[in-house]
Amino acid sequence: MTTQRLLPVLAAGSLALALAGCATDDSTDATLSDVSPTTTQAADAESGAPAPAAPQSPEADAPAPEDSQPAEDHDAESTQNTDPAAAGNESCATAQLDIGLANEQGAAGSRLADITFTNTSSQHCTLHGFPGVSAVTNDDGTQLGAAAVRETGKEATTVTLQPGQSARAGLKMTNVGVLDPASCQPQSADGLRVYPPGETASAFIRVEGLEGCAGDASYLSIQPVAAA
Numbered sequence: 001m002t003t004q005r006l007l008p009v010l011a012a013g014s015l016a017l018a019l020a021g022c023a024t025d026d027s028t029d030a031t032l033s034d035v036s037p038t039t040t041q042a043a044d045a046e047s048g049a050p051a052p053a054a055p056q057s058p059e060a061d062a063p064a065p066e067d068s069q070p071a072e073d074h075d076a077e078s079t080q081n082t083d084p085a086a087a088g089n090e091s092c093a094t095a096q097l098d099i100g101l102a103n104e105q106g107a108a109g110s111r112l113a114d115i116t117f118t119n120t121s122s123q124h125c126t127l128h129g130f131p132g133v134s135a136v137t138n139d140d141g142t143q144l145g146a147a148a149v150r151e152t153g154k155e156a157t158t159v160t161l162q163p164g165q166s167a168r169a170g171l172k173m174t175n176v177g178v179l180d181p182a183s184c185q186p187q188s189a190d191g192l193r194v195y196p197p198g199e200t201a202s203a204f205i206r207v208e209g210l211e212g213c214a215g216d217a218s219y220l221s222i223q224p225v226a227a228a
Helices: 002-034 041-049 072-079
Strands: 099-105 110-119 123-128 132-135 141-142 157-161 165-172 187-188 191-197 201-205 211-213 220-224
Touching: 099 201, 110 157, 123 191, 132 220, 157 165
Parallel strands: none
Antiparallel strands: 099 110, 110 165, 123 157, 132 141, 132 191, 165 220, 187 211, 191 201
């Protein structure tokens, strides 16, 4: 009798557990179905497929701008712009000039003339300042006495000579007869030796009847170069 009473009780307990298990599974399924995946990237990672790259703005894709223009090379540009005409702006060399004497005239106790400088080259050049002038003798270029002193009363200016153009510098030659003979020591001269301003090469101008002083007396004076 005891066994028969326990069987219905066990059967009832088993049925109750079975029903409770079904209810729990249904509740769990409902709960899982309501939860959405966190991100698509996590699901892709579990499946082994590569995650798609996040979209980027055009500004992010574009590389930083670079200066496509090369830096200016001023030295190269200035070298390219140099031409023979520009190079002709340098001082006139003695070899570029025909140097002579013009406009001679007498004055009280002196002889006046212009030393002329004519550009015989194919390029323009410039003259600025005082030429160097002295008398020479003995037919061998020996300097006679002191060189011409500069007349500083006139301001020196730059003179540009185009091919064929001329400039001048006023020269005063004192008559040695009006000077103290002991100080002058008069002597005949062959002519004048002339250095263009800034040059070390000279030219010779023969001057007939020129006399100079072998002593210390000053008898020549020169003005700065000016336009002819």
